[in-house]
Amino acid sequence: MSSSRRPAAVPIPAVETADRMELYRALETSLGSSFSSEPLAPAPKPLIMVISGPSGVGKDCLIKRLREVRENIHFVVTATSRSIREGEVDGKDYFFVSKQDFLTMVENDELLEYALVYGDYKGIPKQQIRDYMAKGYDIVLRVDIQGAATLRKILGDSAVFVFLVAESESELVMRLIGRKTETKEALLVRVATAREELRQIKNFDYVIVNAEGKLESCVKTLESIIDAEKAKVWQKRPMV
Numbered sequence: 001m002s003s004s005r006r007p008a009a010v011p012i013p014a015v016e017t018a019d020r021m022e023l024y025r026a027l028e029t030s031l032g033s034s035f036s037s038e039p040l041a042p043a044p045k046p047l048i049m050v051i052s053g054p055s056g057v058g059k060d061c062l063i064k065r066l067r068e069v070r071e072n073i074h075f076v077v078t079a080t081s082r083s084i085r086e087g088e089v090d091g092k093d094y095f096f097v098s099k100q101d102f103l104t105m106v107e108n109d110e111l112l113e114y115a116l117v118y119g120d121y122k123g124i125p126k127q128q129i130r131d132y133m134a135k136g137y138d139i140v141l142r143v144d145i146q147g148a149a150t151l152r153k154i155l156g157d158s159a160v161f162v163f164l165v166a167e168s169e170s171e172l173v174m175r176l177i178g179r180k181t182e183t184k185e186a187l188l189v190r191v192a193t194a195r196e197e198l199r200q201i202k203n204f205d206y207v208i209v210n211a212e213g214k215l216e217s218c219v220k221t222l223e224s225i226i227d228a229e230k231a232k233v234w235q236k237r238p239m240v
């Protein structure tokens with residue numbers, strides 16, 4: 001700073017001997033204004049994370065674990081017309097609704113996106129996202145590849161798109177078989193579809209490998225992505 005712009009010349013005590021506060025005040029006086037305690041970094045904005053990947057890759061497991069280890073995450077509960085599986089809880093895993101009720105939600109424009117997946121409707125309720133973003137929560141959406149493509153069109157690069165993969169095709173098939181939730185016909189469709197879906201990886205921002213027995217490392221990578229995205233200087237605000 002040139003001496004002409006410097007306010008009143010005040011003596012600044014010697015660094016070696018001065019009291020900390022005395023030095024602080026002298027610097028303030030020399031600069032002509034008090035030091036602010038306001039945060040220097042802009043407040044991070046709520047994030048929308050879209051988690052996708054082939055059926056059986058571990059999306060549900062990853063999101064469940066993320067919610068256990070991280071606060072201020074809201075997992076958007078998807079509405080679906082499929083029937084409830086053993087162990088699932090209505091309103092927690094999905095909102096299980098009739099086909100008729102689902103179509104009424106579509107008519108009322110209550111869904112951010114929806115699709116017919118393996119014969120059942122699945123859709124994302126908008127109001128839930130708005131409510132939780134207003135409270136400062138980061139939003140996690142779990143969609144299939146088709147849903148992710150639609151969301152990319154709607155949200156552009158204002159959301160973060162993460163593709164979850166198994167370490168190999170063979171591992172993915174073993175995992176799906178191990179889950180014992182699919183009929184053999186459904187298994188065949190899901191495995192064939194997974195091959196096609198892998199080609200869509202290029203439309204995503206990040207890819208995470210969920211290797212056998214390595215869910216924890218997968219969660220850590222996802223957390224690092226969230227931290228990095230929230231530390232961006234220019235973070236886009238998604239409009240829902």
Ligand SMILES: Nc1ncnc2c1ncn2[C@@H]1O[C@H](COP(=O)(O)OP(=O)(O)OP(=O)(O)O)[C@@H](O)[C@H]1O
Nearest residue numbers: 055056057058059060061175179211212213214215
């Ligand atoms: N890292 C892992 N190692 C071993 N098994 C895993 C791992 N991650 C998930 N699994 C198992 O793989 C199976 C599929 O996981 P999950 O149901 O989370 O997949 P998904 O991607 O949500 O599937 P869908 O899209 O069909 O609902 C489950 O039985 C789960 O316990």
